[in-house]
Amino acid sequence: MLRQRLIRFLKENKGEYISGQKLSEQLNVSRTAIWKHINELKNEGYQIKSHHKLGYKLVSEPDLLIYEEVSPYLTTNFIGKNYIHKLTIDSTNNLAKEIASKVPDGTVIIAEEQSAGRGRLGRSWLSQKGCGIWMSVILKPNIQPQEAINLTQVAAISVVKAIEELSHVENKIKWPNDIIVNNKKVCGILTEMSSEIDKINYVVIGIGVNVNCYNFPEELKGKATSLNLETNSKVDRKKLTASILNNLEFYYNTYLQKGFEYIRPICIAKSITIGREIKVIYNEGEMVGKAVTIDSNGSLIVETKEGKRLSIMSGDVSVRGLLDYI
Amino acid sequence: MLRQRLIRFLKENKGEYISGQKLSEQLNVSRTAIWKHINELKNEGYQIKSHHKLGYKLVSEPDLLIYEEVSPYLTTNFIGKNYIHKLTIDSTNNLAKEIASKVPDGTVIIAEEQSAGRGRLGRSWLSQKGCGIWMSVILKPNIQPQEAINLTQVAAISVVKAIEELSHVENKIKWPNDIIVNNKKVCGILTEMSSEIDKINYVVIGIGVNVNCYNFPEELKGKATSLNLETNSKVDRKKLTASILNNLEFYYNTYLQKGFEYIRPICIAKSITIGREIKVIYNEGEMVGKAVTIDSNGSLIVETKEGKRLSIMSGDVSVRGLLDYI
Known part of the structure; x- marks a missing residue:
């Protein structure tokens, strides 16, 4: 991809002028092709200075996730x-x-x-x-x-x-x-x-x-x-x-x-849930308990006050002390 | 929908002529509108006879699942x-x-x-x-x-x-x-x-x-x-x-x-699988056993020769004697 090679070349020489001639030789395309691509890059937010003798200088890249x-x-x-x-x-x-x-x-x-x-x-x-x-x-x-x-x-x-x-x-x-x-x-x-x-x-x-x-x-x-x-x-x-x-x-x-x-x-x-009191809201109602671990299926294991262990695979889980669950 | 009412009316009088005048009155639209719709229906495979005096007669409907x-x-x-x-x-x-x-x-x-x-x-x-x-x-x-x-x-x-x-x-x-x-x-x-x-x-x-x-x-x-x-x-x-x-x-x-x-x-x-010998092919290999029942989750329960019961939720199941599994 010419475009990507051009950008890489400009980045490697960021802050310095490179002549159109050199770019054309390095990338093996015409100076007109270089000029066209430079204009495209400018439109996309690349700050590039052009000088009639010195050539092109990359000043800054756009803050885009391209x-x-x-x-x-x-x-x-x-x-x-x-x-x-x-x-x-x-x-x-x-x-x-x-x-x-x-x-x-x-x-x-x-x-x-x-x-x-x-x-x-x-x-x-x-x-x-x-x-x-x-x-x-x-x-x-x-x-x-x-x-x-x-x-x-x-x-x-x-x-x-x-x-x-x-x-x-x-x-x-x-x-x-x-x-x-x-x-x-x-x-x-x-x-x-x-x-x-x-x-x-x-x-x-x-x-x-x-x-x-x-x-x-x-x-x-x-x-x-x-x-x-x-x-x-x-x-x-x-x-x-x-x-x-x-x-x-x-x-x-x-x-x-x-x-x-x-x-x-x-x-x-890396879990912030385990060891804390949680509330689970699901279709049929809600339950409160303490998150104990994550099991081998990826389910959350919750222990109720009565000591019953439940395996949660879904539902809407709030953790006491986080976000807006006080 | 005029179209559906027209078809229903024609079907109710299948094999008999109904005058354009009567269709127009019953469906409360112009005779030109009736004529247009009749032509559409003919194009879709409805066999309809037109007679300049007697009107329209539905002969047969198309064998289409419209x-x-x-x-x-x-x-x-x-x-x-x-x-x-x-x-x-x-x-x-x-x-x-x-x-x-x-x-x-x-x-x-x-x-x-x-x-x-x-x-x-x-x-x-x-x-x-x-x-x-x-x-x-x-x-x-x-x-x-x-x-x-x-x-x-x-x-x-x-x-x-x-x-x-x-x-x-x-x-x-x-x-x-x-x-x-x-x-x-x-x-x-x-x-x-x-x-x-x-x-x-x-x-x-x-x-x-x-x-x-x-x-x-x-x-x-x-x-x-x-x-x-x-x-x-x-x-x-x-x-x-x-x-x-x-x-x-x-x-x-x-x-x-x-x-x-x-x-x-x-x-x-209504199961043809239960009570018969089956072969299940899944990612990791295959197993043979007898299908015993369908459990409360919808899984197929299979008993192996060794008397082990397995619950099958997926996989490719062949039943001995059916299709090409002899």
Whole structure:
């Protein structure tokens, strides 16, 4: 791809002029082709100075999660090899489900902004422009539909590891699908799938991370936060996106090859739910108990006051002391 | 709908002429409008004689599963109220999955012919033109994804009851999704779904019935048959379609309101699998045993030679003596 080679070349020489002649020779295309691509890049937000004698100088890259900006940090073999970027979209999970059967395993869809971002159980997810990571990963694992719950866990530990790497802030998993920093939510995961009764067609893992967002509406202030707000420093969205995908591929492969038992200790170590009092709301009512562990299926084991142990595979779980459950 | 009222009126007076004047008065539209609609109906295969003085006479209806021809036999409250008919399609399940999130619960898609009909586990399903019922029903139940297996059973007993009603031939269910007459397959059911981990978005139940088909390719002759071939009489596709949908709504409502326990005795009574030796092929290998019963989850209980009882929720099940398993 000429475009990608041009960007790499400009980046390697960032802050310095390179002549059109040199670019043309290095990339083996005409100076007119170079000029056309430079103009395209300028339109997309690359700040490039042109000088009639000196040539072109890259001043800065756009703060966009386009492939050219994320891929230098990617070390994956299949996740993100097919990468679709949108400035705005209704929901990356919606597009993912539309195209999933026609695109390769590991396809990533990422948007700067979602106009109708979704959370679990039909709830909405605020996805403001340019401040977060709003993405969906399409996976086609050869597992049973009832095992797909494990993929939410695989994604959750991948996000936790990536945040630790890039943001150095303690963050934990509120079972099954939220990432918590200082008792508030920085990330939610929405796993959806298409399946036969005993065969998965595809899974879509939606991951929304509040990275540099700070403008939360009043009703979310007790519940939502961002990495920037909690650490007082800006986090590189590009590196964080790549790190989530790198970790996801690693833990996904581990899970497929070795089973959930190899993932489970990390899920338990990184859980903010275990050991605390929780409330579970499900179709038929609610129950209160203490979260004890995560079992070999990925279910949450809860002990009631009467000492009865229950295995929770679904339902809406509140943890006392987190978000708005006091 | 003028069109439907016109058809009903013509059918009520089938074989007799009705004047354009009378149709125009009864249906409260101009004679030109009547004339236009009559021409449309003729194009769709209705044989209608026109006489400059006597008016119009319906001679015969087309053998098509269009709404106007099936709905007179429908007694449902919601299944089939939204009804999409295609002369040809790749697969009714494919279209169903594309539109499911935008159409009402109970939407039916039916085609005269499928160019790429599908069975379970990615297999193909022969769906020749005009001889069978190739349809998909979209349902949006408030149940857990792991319970969707029960809907295959609900559909299976609905087909069995409908065939008993219309064709008076003994037919039974090869767990979980085939209907068998004289040791060969007359119907297959393919249930697919879109879900979150703990919430179904929608289920698509694909039902393919070989009704009046007789032209099976050599490699299917040991396995597939049709109602016509087994009974030596033509079965009315329109009535059978309606009866399947009527039964489906009844048993679906029963299942949702009262649970699988109310469906289970019928599944057991109509099973051709129970009591026989079976072979189950799954990812890791195969096992042989005797099918004992269907349990309260809808799983097949199998007893091995060593007397061990296993619960089968998935996998590829062959029954000794059926199809090509000797």
